[in-house]
Amino acid sequence: MTTQSQSVVSLADLRQTVERLAMTTPVTDMHTHLYAPEFGDLLLWGIDELLTYHYLISESFRWSEEEYSHFWSLTKREQADWIWKLLFIDHSPLSEAATGFITILKRLGLDVSSRNLDDYREALSRRTVQEQVDTVMQISGVSKIVMTNDPFDSVERPVWLADQGKSDPRFYAALRVDALLNDWPHAVKELQKLGYDVQTEWSQRTKEETRRFLSEWIIRMDALYLAVSMPGDFVYPADDHRSKMIDDVMVPVCGERNIPFALMIGVRRRVNPSLGLAGDMSMRSDVTAVEALCRRYPEQKFLITMLARENQHELTVLARKFRNLMIFGCWWFLHIESMVEEMTRFRVELLGTSMIPQHSDCRVFEQLIYKWEHSRRIIGSVLADKYEKLHHSGWSVTEEEIQRDLDDMLNQNFWRFLGKEHK
Ligand code: RAT
Ligand code: ZN
Secondary structure (H helix, E strand, C coil), X not given: CCHHHHHECCHHHHHHHHHHHHHHCCEEECCCCCCCHHHHHHCECCHXXXXXXXXXXXXXXXXXXXXXXXXXXXXXXXXXXXXXXXXXXXXXXXXXXXXXXXXXXXXXXXXXXXXXXXXXXXXXXXXXXXXXXXXHHHHHCEEEEECCECCCCCCCHHHHHCCCCCCCCCEECCEECHHXXXXXXXXXXXXXXXXXXXXXXXXXXXXXXXXXXXXXXXHHHCCCCEEEEECCCCCCCCCCHHHHHHHHHHHHHHHHHCCCEEEEECEECCCCXXXXXXXXXXXXXXXXXXXXXXXXXXXXXXXXXXXCHHHHHHHHHHHHHCCCEEEECCCHHHCCHHHHHHHHHHHHHHHCCCCECCCCCCCECCHHHHHHHHHHHHHHHHHHHHHHHHHHCCCCCEHHHHHHHHHHHHHHHHHHHCCCCCC
C-alpha cells in the first residue's frame, strides 16, 4: 500500500468531494472585459451596470415596442429600471443572464425575496470599488483576472502610458488587436496617430512598423497573449489582408515575444446595429483555418474558442491533433448551462483534462460570482460522473489527484501553455 492510498476517496464521498473542490479551487479567468481599479471608470460594477449588461438588453427588447433610440437616450439608472421591470417583475428571470443577476444578489447577502431594487443599489453604494473587487474575488474564488486591452482605446491608453496598468498583481493584460485584422483602414489611422509610419498598402515599412507597434505594446502591458475576435467566414490561408497580417506580423511578433495568439472565431458583428453591443450574432466557422495555422506554425501556440455550437466537436477533435492548440471556454451564447454541460462533457471525453473549460467574459465585476458559480457546478458534476465510473472499474482517486485535475483545468493548463507555470 502506498501512502497515496490513505487518502483515496470512497465512493460514498466521491461526488461531494469533487463538487466541493470544483466550487473552491482558485480560478484564473483567462478572458474577461474587466479592469483593475487603476483603470478608473473602465471598471464597471454595481447594480445598474449589472442590469444594463448587453446580454440583458437584447433579452429585454423581446418584451417591448420601445424605440431603440429612446432606450439609448435614457440614463443608466433609467435603463436599469426598465430592464428590471421587463425581465424580473413582468416576467420571471429564467434566462442564464437573468438568473445570474439573482445569484449575484444572493451571494452578496442581499434579500432576493424583497425585489427592492433601490435597497440593492443602496447596499452596494456603501462600498468602495476596492472593497467590492476584494469581496467579489473572494466570493467567486477567482484569483487571477486577464483583462482585454486595446491601445487604440483613448480612455485606456493613458493608464498604460502612465505606467499604472500593472499595479494590481491580480490583473493581467491581453493585447486585443481586432482592428488590425478586421478594420485595417481604421487601424492605419490609429497607428499613424500613435506615431507609427504605416500606410494602407502592405509595404515592407508598414509591416515593420506594425510589428514595432505590437512589440512595444506587448512589452508595455506585459501582455500574456495577443487576442482577436474573427467572423465565421475567416479563412486561412487566403490571399487577403488577414493572412498577410497573421503571417507577416502577428505570428513573427508572438514568436519573438514567446506568447500565444488567441483567436475567438465565429462572431457576426452588428446584425442589428440599433442594439449596439447587444446586436452581435453567432456564426458557423471553418475549423480548417485553425488546422492550417496549427500545422504551418508548430512552434506557435494558439488559444482558440469558437462561438457556434456546431463547431465545438470538430474543434475539440482538432485539439487531439495539435498540441500547440489549446481550446478554451464556452463563449458568449454558449455560456449557458446546457451548453456548458454538453461541451464540458465531450471535451473531457475527448481530451481528458487537457483543456481550459471556461472563461467568464465578464464585463461587470460582480458577474464573476454567477458566471463561475454556475460553471464550477457543472464542471464538478461532469467530473464526478467520470471519477465514479473509474471507481466502479477499480481505479480509485485521491483527493490530491482530484485537486490536481481541477487545478489543471482552472489554472495550470493556461499558465503552462504560456510557459509560465504558477505554483
Ligand atoms: O461576450 C461579450 O461580452 C461579447 O460582447 C464580446 O466582447 C466577446 O466576448 C469578445 O471578446 O469579442
Ligand atoms: Zn470577450
